[in-house]
Amino acid sequence: MLRNSLLAAALLALSAAPLAAATLRSEVAVTGAVVTIGDFYPEAGRHAATPLFRAPDLGTRGAVSAHVIAERAQAAGFAEAGTDGLRQVVVERLALTIGETEVETAVRDALLLRETGLDADALQVSLSGFRGPILADAGQGNPVSVETLDWDRASGRLSATLRIRAANRTQSAKLTGLAQEMIEVYTAVRPIERGTIVAEADLAPVRMPRNRLTLRQVADLGNIVGLAARRSIQAGRPLRAIDFEQPVLVKRGTKVTLVYHTAGMTLTTIGQALSNGAKGDVIDILNLQSRRTVTGIVRAHDQIEVGTTRTRIAQLQETN
Incomplete structure (x- = not known):
């Protein structure tokens, strides 16, 4: 009898003991239109999805009384709700900012998806007609979608219609612009005089539309480094292959060394060049x-390798 009485007293004491207060966050960030018990209290459990307040406007924040939060949570069935020593809680509604960069990215991705042969690294998109920025709900996976897209590859001209899902409405944007495949070509960083042998430091890359490129423009640095300027070259102008030639190693009228290699020996003598010559010229x-x-x-x-006929061997031998 005594044992049952003690057990009953213990159970009564436990039921009368206050519940441990749940932890209340001092700052809350939400992506939706409402703030729930679970947003405020991480231990809300089955009450987590219960709404308590409307969220602030997109991209804004506001302060809510901790006492009011606890009262509303308790009234909704979460008895452990308390203030946790706080006077207020700051609530922020996250937003995605849709600006020119995001719009151009959406159009660029749509074009790459449609035109599978395009080089993603070479594609450059520029648009006009967008009135932004626009705030969109951060809870949406993809707030920008491309509804229509027309592109002329030859000219690069483009038009598109976008649908942007903001907080409480969806709006359309009609855009025009250019989408061009760019390629890297080279220009001179400083004026290059005729006859100057080109070094890598003399050149700099620039990007230009592929449809404006011809076979004459220099797109490979290795094709011209070490060559000589055929004519004076202005700085900043895209370089052409015809602007360069092999450097003159032998000038007309200068003395040169004539060299003949034969089995087991090398014969040399002195000569005078009768014309200019680059490497490999005859x-x-x-x-x-x-x-x-x-x-x-x-x-x-100033070094020439002469022919291999017996007559020329004899000529070299006679002069030595």
Whole structure:
């Protein structure tokens, strides 16, 4: 009898003991239109989805009394709700800012999805007609959708209609602009005089529309470094392959070394170039000792490799 009385007293004492207060967040960020018990109290459990307040406007924040939060939560059935020592809680409604960058990205992605042959890294989109920025609900997965898209690949001209889902309404935007495949070509960073041998430091890349590119523009740095300017070149102008040539290694009238390689020996003598020559050019040279004209290939600066006929071997041997 005594044992049953003690057990009953213990149960009564437990039922009369106050429940432990739940933790109340001091700051709450939401993406939807309402703020729930679970937004305020992480331990809300089955009461988490119960709405308590309307959320502030998109992209704004406001303060709510902690006492009012606790009262409303308790009235909704969450008995553990309390103030946790707070006077107020700051509530912010998150928003996505839809600006020109987001709009251009949406159009660009739609174009790449439709035109599978486009190079994503080379595509550049510029649009006009967008009146923004527009705030959209951060809870939406994709607030911008492209409804219509027309693109002329040859000219790059583009028109599109977008649908943007804001907080309480959906609005349309009609845009026009350009979508161009860009390619990197090279320009001179400073004026280059005729005959100057081009170094990598003399050049800089610029991007230009692919449809304006011809085979004449230089798109590969390795194709011109080490070549000589065929004419004076202005800074900033896209370079053309015809602006360059192999540098002159032999100038007309200068003395050169004539070299002949044969099995086991090398013969040399002095000559005078009768024309200019770049590496690999075949030019005529006057042998200054024999006073005969020979033909050779420009191999290096002021160095000519002569032919391999027996007559030319004899000529070189006679002069040594």
